[in-house]
Amino acid sequence: xxxxxxxxxxxxxxxxxxxxxxxxxxxxxxxxxxxxxxxxxxxxxxxxxxxxxxxxxxxxxxxxxxx
Numbered sequence: 001x002x003x004x005x006x007x008x009x010x011x012x013x014x015x016x017x018x019x020x021x022x023x024x025x026x027x028x029x030x031x032x033x034x035x036x037x038x039x040x041x042x043x044x045x046x047x048x049x050x051x052x053x054x055x056x057x058x059x060x061x062x063x064x065x066x067x
Contacts, residue, residue, distance in 0.1 A: 002062050006030045008044060012059035022046050022053050027063070 002008060010026040022028075028044035031052060040057035 002030060002042060002057055002060060004030050004033060007063040008060040009063055010059055011061050
């Protein structure tokens with residue numbers, strides 16, 4: 001589960017859409033999370049661009065230490 005303050009990486013399905021402002025592999029920090037009945041939208045600050053982007057939670061993976 002992704003929470004505010006988590007570091008995340010964008011990992012959407014293997015489709016490269018040119019019109020998106022974020023790309024596969026972008027890393028950012030979660031600033032806000034909105035839960036709707038069918039999906040969850042996460043606002044992250046993308047480090048590569050410095051912009052805040054709304055991204056579906058299903059496109060994100062939480063970066064965490066694995067032991």
